Amino acid sequence: MAGNSQRRNRRTSNKKGATVGSGGQRRKGLEGRGPTPPAEMRKGHKKSRVAAAQARRSASRPRPGGRGGKSASEMVVGRNPVVEALRADIPATAVYVQQFIDNDDRVREALRLATDRGVALMEAPRAELDRITAGLNHQGLVLQIPPYEYAHPDDLLAEADDEGADPLIVALDGVTDPRNLGAVVRSVAAFGGHGVVVPERRAAHMTAGAWKTSAGTAARVPVARATNLTRALEAYKKAGLTVVGLAADGDVELYDLEVLDGPVVIVAGSEGKGLSRLVGETCDLLVRIPMPGGAAESLNAGVAAGVVLYEAARRRA
Incomplete structure (x- = not known):
């Protein structure tokens, strides 16, 4: 009979009784999940959809080649490499x-550093990251470095002229380790x-490794790229520099x-082979x-x- 509360096994309350324990599985729900991720990282958010679309367009866009004044991206x-690069303020x-x-x-640190620096965050599926990294073990995190804007060898002379100083330039012949290039820039x-x-x-270029070794000085020291190093050195000689x-x-x-207290180009070769024959013959002094x-x-x-730059600075002082 409806409303008969005396009927056997009839529920008279919505409250549940004791249940079996969760075994600690619900404890995770009480733990903090860290700061709220940026909008670009939240699934379903409008900015996340826009970022994903930009990532697909950017990844499919052909990268600039190594000709002219720019290197490839x-x-x-x-x-770990991405976090270290962001810590080092690599562009x-x-x-x-x-x-x-x-x-x-x-x-979390990579996202925070990128957000603080205004670097775009792009969410992409794993297959897309596998494609743009050619299958490398990216661990879900990839940093894109823009093409480096190389100067022209003549620009270094203009740099010295602007300072009213005799040019002091370093040229590298056959140096292929980007860390050596970064150390020279520093x-x-x-x-x-x-x-x-x-x-x-056949030379080291301004890669992430070179930027990191330069300890930020690559942002203010120009690196010029010469199509032919021998001809660039001959042009410097005609401009009055001692090679x-x-x-x-x-x-x-x-x-x-x-000659270190005057206009000079210091040419360093690789540790194994030293200076090439043509470059060695172009030098005024060895x-x-x-x-x-x-x-x-x-x-x-x-x-x-x-060592030689220190000696030049000592003599010029």
């Missing part, structure tokens, strides 16, 4: 983040040089080098750095250039 892949145009990525401290900044010249081919090559068997010791310790036969380009 570069991708830094993996959680970046976008951070690609995999959809439904497993958040950890590195991902030394040029430290000792008042006016820039670095690298060949267009000084560094060689272990050089005829002049660094202590006796009198200089050796005395090494009383005798434990090393040669110095790498970054260290050798730093």
Whole structure:
């Protein structure tokens, strides 16, 4: 009979009785999930859909080649490398983040650093990240570095002229390690040089590794790219600069080098092969750095250039 509360097993309350324990599974719901992610990272948000569309367009857009005054854009892949690049203030145009990525401290820091710097956040499916990184282990995080804007070798002369100083330039011959290039850029900044010249081919270029080693100085020291290094050095000679090559068997010791207080180009070769034949023949002087310790036969380009730049700065002071 309706309304008969005496009927057996009839429920008279909406309250549930005791239930079996959850075994701690609900504890996760009480834990903090960190700061609210940016709108671009929230599934379903309008900005997230726009960012995903931009990521697809950007990834499908052909990258600029290495000709002319620009290098190709570069991708830094993996959680640790991306975080380290953002910490080092390496220029970046976008951070690609995999959809439904497993958040950890590195991902959160990368998002925070990118947001603080105004770097675009692009959400993309894993298949898209696999494609743009050519299958590298990106761990759901990719940083895009814009093409580096190289100067012309003549621009370094204009840089010195603007300062009213004699040009002090470093040229690298056959140096292929970007960290050596970054170290030279840092030394040029430290000792008042006016820039670095690298060949267009078979040479280190301004990659993420070079930017990081330069410790931020690459933002203010111009790096010029020469189609032919020998011709660039000959042009400098015609402009009145002395071309000084560094060689272990050089005829002049660094202590006796009198030309460092004037307009000069310091040319450093690779640690293994040294200066190429044509570049060596183009140099006005071949200089050796005395090494009383005798434990090393040669110095790498970054260290050798730093030593000579210090001596030039000392003489000019």
